[in-house]
Amino acid sequence: MKAQHLFVAVATLVSVVVIGKSTVMTVAQMESGHGEHKHGKMEVPQGQPAPTVDVVVVKDAKKGWNLEAKTTNFKFAPEKINTAAEAGEGHAHLFVNGKKITRLYSNWYYLENLEPGENQVKVTLNANNHADWASNGKIIEDTEIVKVSQTQIQQHQQHKH
Template sequence: MTAIAVTAAFGMVRHTQADPGHGHGAPAAEAVPAEGHGEPGGHPSGEHDGETGHGHHGTIEVPVEQPVPTVTLTVHPDPVRGWNLEVQTEHWVFAPEQVNQSSLTTEGHAHLYINGEQVTRLYSTWSYLPSLPSGEHLLTVGLNANGHEGLTHNSAPIEATVTVVVP
């Protein structure tokens, strides 16, 4: 596990690169841790109210013969307020035009979770998070197929988690 700590005017951001076998239920180290349904073709906004955790759409395992997709999440404090989220992937591409279509393990969209609760879908590599309340927050980005299934490798979700500490 590698970690980078960045101090900014808006608080502390701790990046944790999860290894492919890492599940987000694993405890993070103390010092260095590790839907918006309103889109066209999405679910009614109240359909998942109160749901927390990942995988309510099921999962899809990456085939053995396919290179395993990877994801990294970098949180950049915005100079004015909030945070800019940068999501980088390998062996997988964003395909927003294919949402709710046939699922492939090489394309789709991502789901953003804050403290284990899904808050939106991500359709590209950059996204803006305007604010977070004071405290420590786990931001997790998980890769999803077009049908919203979470991608897995060896039964572990393919995701990246960053801790953001807001004073």
């Protein structure tokens, strides 16, 4: 078991040295699944307009919620994922209650299920290399609080297509 821990630790160190932007996680975090992969921040270059994002979440007429990530000075570029960062383009990351749900490659996303109570729905704008876009040191993101009643959950469960 110690050899396995040593291998994981060395592999992590090599990855950090080679990649340069990964966050170092402990062996315990990796084994527990509680480590969170981070890609760092990417400051918008001087002279370039800073992108913005405004998250709007509305209840769908039948079931779930529709999310729109309204952006300015930003172009979704899914065809360039995992390439070098270019100002004003990339993708977004969607988080619900602090947990990353998915990448967004366009402005719209359908959220089928949210928990009863208050749900924190956050979208960050990300560069092609997955770094969080930042302006003046602040990550470019927006959060919407969506309140879900138990009645809404029951209505959604009873809905038939």
